[in-house]
Amino acid sequence: MEQNKAKSLYIHIPFCQHICEYCDFVRVGYHQDLADRFLKRCEQDLSLRQGETFETIYIGGGTPSALSIEQLKTLLMLIRPFIDVNCEFTMEANPENFSEDKIKLCVEYGVNRISLGVQSVQSKLLNLIGRKHTLEDAQNVISLLRKWGIDNISADGMYGLPTQTLADFKDTLTWLIHQKLPHVSLYALTIEPNSAFGRKHVQSIDNSLEGDFYQLADDMLSDAGYQHYEISNFCLPGMESRHNLTYWHYEDFVAIGPGAAGKENHRRYTITKNIHRYLTEGIIFDEDIQLSVTDEMFEFVMMGLRLKKGIELRRFKTRFGISIETVFNKAIEKNIEKGWLIFSDTHVFPSDDGRLFLHDVLIDFMEVEPVNG
Amino acid sequence: MNQKYIRNFSIIAHIDHGKSTLADRILEMTKTVDNREMMEQMLDTLDLERERGITIKLNAVQLKYMANDGNEYTFHLIDTPGHVDFTYEVSRSLAACEGAVLVVDASQGIEAQTLANVYLALDNNLEIIPVINKVDLPAADPLRVIEEIENVIGLEAVNAPQISAKTGLNVEQVLEAIVARVPAPQGDPDAPLKALVFDSIYDSYRGVIAYVRIKEGSVKIGDKIRFMATNAYYEIVECGIRTPKEVKRSSLSCGEVGWIAASIKSVKDVHVGDTITFAQNGAIEPLPGYRTLNSMVFCGLYPIESNRYNDLRDALEKLQLNDASLKYEAETSQALGFGFRCGFLGLLHMDVVQERLEREYNLSLIATAPSVVYHAFMTDGSMISVDNPSLLPDVQKIHHMEEPFVKATIMVPTEYVGPVMELCQKKRGIYKEMIAVDAGRMHLHYLLPLGEIVYDFFDRLKSATRGYASYDYELDGYYESKLVKMDILLNSEVVDALSTIVHRDFAYGRGKAITEKMRKLIPRQQFEIPIQAAINNKIIARSDIKALRKNVLAKCYGGDITRKKKLLEKQKEGKKRMKQVGSVEVPQEAFMAVLSMDED
Numbered sequence: 001m002e003q004n005k006a007k008s009l010y011i012h013i014p015f016c017q018h019i020c021e022y023c024d025f026v027r028v029g030y031h032q033d034l035a036d037r038f039l040k041r042c043e044q045d046l047s048l049r050q051g052e053t054f055e056t057i058y059i060g061g062g063t064p065s066a067l068s069i070e071q072l073k074t075l076l077m078l079i080r081p082f083i084d085v086n087c088e089f090t091m092e093a094n095p096e097n098f099s100e101d102k103i104k105l106c107v108e109y110g111v112n113r114i115s116l117g118v119q120s121v122q123s124k125l126l127n128l129i130g131r132k133h134t135l136e137d138a139q140n141v142i143s144l145l146r147k148w149g150i151d152n153i154s155a156d157g158m159y160g161l162p163t164q165t166l167a168d169f170k171d172t173l174t175w176l177i178h179q180k181l182p183h184v185s186l187y188a189l190t191i192e193p194n195s196a197f198g199r200k201h202v203q204s205i206d207n208s209l210e211g212d213f214y215q216l217a218d219d220m221l222s223d224a225g226y227q228h229y230e231i232s233n234f235c236l237p238g239m240e241s242r243h244n245l246t247y248w249h250y251e252d253f254v255a256i257g258p259g260a261a262g263k264e265n266h267r268r269y270t271i272t273k274n275i276h277r278y279l280t281e282g283i284i285f286d287e288d289i290q291l292s293v294t295d296e297m298f299e300f301v302m303m304g305l306r307l308k309k310g311i312e313l314r315r316f317k318t319r320f321g322i323s324i325e326t327v328f329n330k331a332i333e334k335n336i337e338k339g340w341l342i343f344s345d346t347h348v349f350p351s352d353d354g355r356l357f358l359h360d361v362l363i364d365f366m367e368v369e370p371v372n373g
Numbered sequence: 374m375n376q377k378y379i380r381n382f383s384i385i386a387h388i389d390h391g392k393s394t395l396a397d398r399i400l401e402m403t404k405t406v407d408n409r410e411m412m413e414q415m416l417d418t419l420d421l422e423r424e425r426g427i428t429i430k431l432n433a434v435q436l437k438y439m440a441n442d443g444n445e446y447t448f449h450l451i452d453t454p455g456h457v458d459f460t461y462e463v464s465r466s467l468a469a470c471e472g473a474v475l476v477v478d479a480s481q482g483i484e485a486q487t488l489a490n491v492y493l494a495l496d497n498n499l500e501i502i503p504v505i506n507k508v509d510l511p512a513a514d515p516l517r518v519i520e521e522i523e524n525v526i527g528l529e530a531v532n533a534p535q536i537s538a539k540t541g542l543n544v545e546q547v548l549e550a551i552v553a554r555v556p557a558p559q560g561d562p563d564a565p566l567k568a569l570v571f572d573s574i575y576d577s578y579r580g581v582i583a584y585v586r587i588k589e590g591s592v593k594i595g596d597k598i599r600f601m602a603t604n605a606y607y608e609i610v611e612c613g614i615r616t617p618k619e620v621k622r623s624s625l626s627c628g629e630v631g632w633i634a635a636s637i638k639s640v641k642d643v644h645v646g647d648t649i650t651f652a653q654n655g656a657i658e659p660l661p662g663y664r665t666l667n668s669m670v671f672c673g674l675y676p677i678e679s680n681r682y683n684d685l686r687d688a689l690e691k692l693q694l695n696d697a698s699l700k701y702e703a704e705t706s707q708a709l710g711f712g713f714r715c716g717f718l719g720l721l722h723m724d725v726v727q728e729r730l731e732r733e734y735n736l737s738l739i740a741t742a743p744s745v746v747y748h749a750f751m752t753d754g755s756m757i758s759v760d761n762p763s764l765l766p767d768v769q770k771i772h773h774m775e776e777p778f779v780k781a782t783i784m785v786p787t788e789y790v791g792p793v794m795e796l797c798q799k800k801r802g803i804y805k806e807m808i809a810v811d812a813g814r815m816h817l818h819y820l821l822p823l824g825e826i827v828y829d830f831f832d833r834l835k836s837a838t839r840g841y842a843s844y845d846y847e848l849d850g851y852y853e854s855k856l857v858k859m860d861i862l863l864n865s866e867v868v869d870a871l872s873t874i875v876h877r878d879f880a881y882g883r884g885k886a887i888t889e890k891m892r893k894l895i896p897r898q899q900f901e902i903p904i905q906a907a908i909n910n911k912i913i914a915r916s917d918i919k920a921l922r923k924n925v926l927a928k929c930y931g932g933d934i935t936r937k938k939k940l941l942e943k944q945k946e947g948k949k950r951m952k953q954v955g956s957v958e959v960p961q962e963a964f965m966a967v968l969s970m971d972e973d
Contacts, residue, residue: 010932060931188927207897211922232927247932261933268934287935299934302941357899358925363945 006264008246009054009082011042012257013061013075014275017097021130021202022158024192026259026273030066037279038257039074045256045283046078053084054254056243058091060115065093069101076109083110088242090115090154095137103144113152113241114145115185121172125161129189130196135175142179154183154241159213160205161189169213170220177224182239185232186217211356231306231355248307249315250300259286266291293320297327301365305358310342310349324348331364374447376562376628380555381449381586383467383499385491386476387484387843391506395476395538395547396450400617402544403436403448432572433469433584433630435614440552448551449586449630451571453490459718460847461666464493465571465646468662469586469630472500472555474547475522479505479513479535482521482814484843485784491526502550503530509537525810558588558628565656566590566598568625568633568649573640575694579611581637585649586630588660593624597652598635601659605642606652607635640697668700668716669777669848670723670827671760673741673870674730675712677952677961681736682711688734689713692726699726704761708868708954709739714761717743720827739952741870742967745824748775748851763869765858768909774856776822776874779846780805783817789838790815796837800825801876820849824874828968859884859913861891861967862905863957870954873967884914890966895959896947897921902957 015030015038016023028034057079067075083089090113091106098116106114118138120126126133138155145153155176159169176184188210192198204210218228226234230248233241246253255262258278261270268291272284291299297320304311316324325332332348335341340354340361354361386392436448451470453463467473473494477483494501503522505515515535522530534546560567567589574582592598596609613621614631625631637643645666648659676685689701700716717723723743730736747759752772759765781802785793790807797804797819805818821830826846834842859880861871875883884906891904895918906914926940951958 186927190926190928208919208922214923214927231925244931247934253932255932261931261935263932263934270933270935289935299938302937303934356923356925357921359941359944360924362941363948366941366945 004252004265005052006252006254006262007055007084008243008251008253009049009057010243010253010255010257010260010262011057011059011075011079012255012260012271013059013064013067014038014258015066016061016063017066017094018130018132019196021128021196022189022192023196024194024198025062026257026275027062028275030063032068032071034275034279035067035071038275039071039078041279042075042256043078046082049082049254052082054082054087055084056088056090056246057083058243059111060092063094063097063117064091065098065102069099069105072102073105073109076105076111080109088113088152090241090243092117093141094131094133095141096133098141100144100148103141103148103150107148107150112150113154114150115154115156115183116141118155118172118176119158120161120164120168121175122164122168125164125168128163129158129161142181151182152239153181154185155179155181157184157186157217158189159186159217160210162202162205164205166209166212166216169216173217173220177220177226182236183241184221184226184234186234187232188213214356227308229308231358248303250296250303266296296320298365301328302362305348305350305361308349308355310347312347314346328365331361331367334364335361374626374629376560377557378444378446379449379558379628380446380472380551381451381470381558381628381630382472382474382502382551382555383451383453383470383494384474384476385453385487385494385501386506387478387481387487390476390478390481390484390487391538392476395474395504395506395536395544396452398538398541398544399436399448399450399548400434402541402548403438432617433466433615434617435620435630436616438548438552441549442552446552447629448548451586451630459722460489460493461664461718462572462645463490464497464662465569467494467497467499468646468660469569469571470497470499471558472502472551474551475501475503475528476506476538477503477518477522479508479515479518480510482518483525483784485782485845486843488525488784489782489845500555501526501528502547502554503528503533504547505530505533505535506538508535509540509542521811560587560589560627562589562591562627564589565654566592566596566650567656567660568592569660570600570643570645570647570649572645573643573697575640576634579634579636581640581643581694582632582634583637583643583649584630584632585625587625587627588648589627589656591624591626592633592649598633598649599652599655600642600644600647600649601656602644602647602663602665603642605637607637607642610634610636640694644697666698666718668698668746668760669719669823670717670743670745671714672717672723672743673704673706673709673712673739673761674701674715674727675706675709675739675741675870675952677737677739677949679710684734685713685730685736685738688730688736689715691734692729696726698722706741706763706870708870709741709952712739716760737949739870739961739964741964742873743827744874745777745822745827747824747856747874750774759874762858762874763872765872765874768857773853775851776824776854776856778803778820778849778852779823779826780849781819781821781826781844781846783819783834783842783844784810785815785817785838785842786813787815789841790817792837793817793834793842796830796833797821800830801879820852821846822854822876823848828965857908859887859967860907861887862903862907862912863895863954863959864900864902865905866955867907868954868959870964871967880908881913884908887967888914888916891963892916892918894963894966895957896951898958900956 014026016027017030089111091111092115094117121135157172191204221234228234229240252264258275259273268289269285270287272278272286342351384392433451438446451466453466508515519530534543536543568585568587570583572584576582594609599606611634612625646663650656693699698718701713704714749757750772801822803820808816855877856874857877859873859875860867888904888906901920902918904916905912951960
């Protein structure tokens with residue numbers, strides 16, 4: 001099998017100053033010693049990658065901006081050798097702790113894209129979900145980023161929050177559009193059992209209402225010139241997240257940090273979620289799967305159909321040596337008939353309805369035992 | 374073998390009162406099973422029985438006991454199934470005995486089920502030895518229980534052994550009582566053979582193995598035999614006893630309990646209760662008490678994946694080899710496709726069959742709601758038996774209808790009489806009488822429509838009485854009822870598999886309950902689905918399942934492919950348990966919802 005080097009890198013920073021109510025990612029309260037030890041560990045992990053460079057790098061969390069300015073500098077210095085010439089280098093940040101100094105540091109070390117956790121413009125909703133920033137904080141950070149030359153900004157927004165009305169969400173969307181940010185990610189609240197909401201047995205909102213939120217976002221952002229290029233992601237033309245596209249294109253990506261998921265050379269892995277073990281033991285995986293061709297074909301489809309453009313037929317053929325129509329003949333026929341899948345000369349992609357019911361579409365693809373190519 | 378030293382007995386007990394534990398101790402104490410090969414509760418062989426703590430198939434073991442009188446006795450312990458569905462089988466295995474050990478829990482006292490079996494034992498002229506079990510538990514009140522046995526059954530129980538089957542305390546007293554009080558088998562060893570069949574199993578190599586009690590004469594390998602009721606002729610290939618391991622012998626003599634194998638290919642030839650005699654110069658009169666079994670409850674069984682119809686047929690065929698009381702015939706449903714109408718002795722029997730089909734044959738099934746057999750008297754004077762509600766003829770052609778009723782005996786602590794009467798009322802029960810058993814307990818007698826109790830009566834009875842009530846029933850006969858067919862429409866289409874027969878006066882409440890319950894059970898789909906209940910094409914109730922707007926996750930999982938995939942796998946599993954009915958996907962449970970009562 002060919003040994004292609006992954007072109008993308010994800011680093012998970014597991015620290016937060018506050019834990020949000022909905023979060024079930026690997027995260028712990030920020031603690032200086034722990035963060036220092038974590039950075040030491042990152043250094044070891046990165047040293048194994050010496051000589052490689054990445055076309056996209058993404059520092060996520062947790063809250064990367066929760067690191068102290070010295071720690072942030074250490075981290076960015078560790079990463080510096082791995083930055084490719086045309087690298088898209090994204091860091092997640094929270095408005096309340098992303099100071100001008102930290103922003104300057106980021107710019108200095110090559111970060112050229114910031115993903116900002118705005119979530120909502122209503123302070124009552126921000127309080128409810130445990131966020132510690134205000135709308136003014138978000139506004140300030142955006143101005144500062146632009147002042148220091150980072151225009152490639154993405155903002156996260158959430159819908160389906162308890163008590164959130166369509167009017168609330170409309171205000172958030174209006175504000176986001178008004179900021180003229182090139183990229184917006186909108187996530188539906190999911191009640192995860194392992195989150196504070198989950199433990200309090202907060203109920204998910206009604207499916208119809210969730211549909212209304214989704215539709216509202218689609219309508220307003222489309223009118224404002226955004227492309228709904230992936231289920232949860234919108235961008236102005238040409239401003240897709242290149243890093244996330246590696247996921248949707250089912251390319252390889254390297255993962256570092258507790259709970260981070262990676263995929264390299266037909267192998268998918270998740271690094272241990274246990275921070276203590278991550279810091280004290282060697283590289284431990286919660287999951288380490290050698291992918292069969294069957295796995296890869298399905299996963300390729302599962303990720304690819306989340307994109308509005310869908311799957312490029314040629315890419316599937318090149319990758320697996322067999323056409324997607326041959327492998328998933330039955331599932332494709334069934335969903336074309338339902339009006340959920342559309343074929344063009346070059347792509348297969350979900351219709352608007354097909355996107356809304358993508359899980360049903362994908363389940364049909366699961367039920368097919370693909371022909372081995 | 375000298376008949377004088379044979380003792381044949383059963384153990385009668387309510388579920389959980391310790392029948393199997395006592396059997397285990399007896400096996401241990403008679404050194405029949407050594408400790409190493411001792412599996413807890415030896416007599417229950419099917420996995421399912423073990424799990425549910427119930428005994429479905431009977432079994433019989435031979436034990437040797439050195440009694441205090443210095444003689445060695447041969448005991449045959451015959452196990453009985455412990456559920457109301459199997460009353461006839463119980464009566465036949467009791468007919469193979471001369472005595473019965475009645476085990477009563479020292480804190481619970483006698484339950485209705487036990488009482489029913491005691492009456493069966495008395496009908497068969499068995500000597501009954503009461504035993505008080507679990508006397509080592511703190512809640513034990515042996516004196517109260519002794520008094521109860523004397524009052525309720527009229528048995529002398531002052532000297533009843535007070536035992537703990539668990540620890541083995543005083544179990545020897547039980548063995549001595551069996552020697553002293555259970556009569557030795559009578560029967561003439563020189564008369565023509567009369568062997569009572571009380572159970573059978575199917576062995577794929579040797580065919581049907583019949584469990585028999587030799588009542589008269591004896592039988593040996595090579596004997597040509599006749600089953601008197603089915604008039605089937607065979608030649609004995611093997612015979613023997615169980616210890617519980619199978620032990621081959623050349624013959625079985627008068628008074629003994631064992632098994633015979635005769636290359637019998639079909640279980641249909643071997644009916645429980647039948648008499649085996651010699652093919653030539655055999656007995657003239659069969660043993661008394663034989664009857665053919667009728668199915669009490671019917672339901673449709675359909676494979677969720679229609680291409681597994683043949684697998685279902687094969688599985689039913691195999692199950693029937695071992696279970697002659699299972700009846701089935703092919704049927705077709707517009708909604709469910711090809712399947713089988715199956716007849717069962719009762720609800721438990723139905724559950725067990727369904728579970729075995731799913732577990733042992735790896736089938737995913739839809740079972741329609743259980744139905745009893747209704748009698749439709751037509752205007753032209755003819756009568757039609759209906760075991761599938763959707764096949765009830767046009768209402769204009771029916772003059773009147775009858776349904777089966779049972780005589781139910783419910784035993785309940787006095788403080789729960791109110792809730793029980795209320796429950797029976799809801800189930801269209803007809804009150805007969807109430808008898809005080811003692812200061813704290815009542816016997817309630819009701820006539821109840823079988824169709825009303827097949828589904829959840831026992832569960833409801835237990836929850837209405839915090840588990841204190843017990844009940845038993847026997848078929849009483851058919852009585853006229855104002856019955857109508859209620860259809861259920863999904864997305865405006867009648868689903869034949871969801872039709873039920875209900876009493877006209879209860880139809881509105883039922884219709885409302887059913888549509889509401891189904892609304893909760895059927896997951897939302899991409900379109901709105903009305904659920905309607907109709908009688909004679911007239912809609913009497915309606916609920917709507919709102920349309921599903923979206924089914925895609927807009928959650929920030931980034932590169933976490935595993936999580937996305939797991940979610941899909943879960944949804945896929947959910948779909949597997951559903952049947953496509955027209956344009957609607959319906960989960961298994963929804964087919965049972967048609968039996969919902971008003972308050973749930």
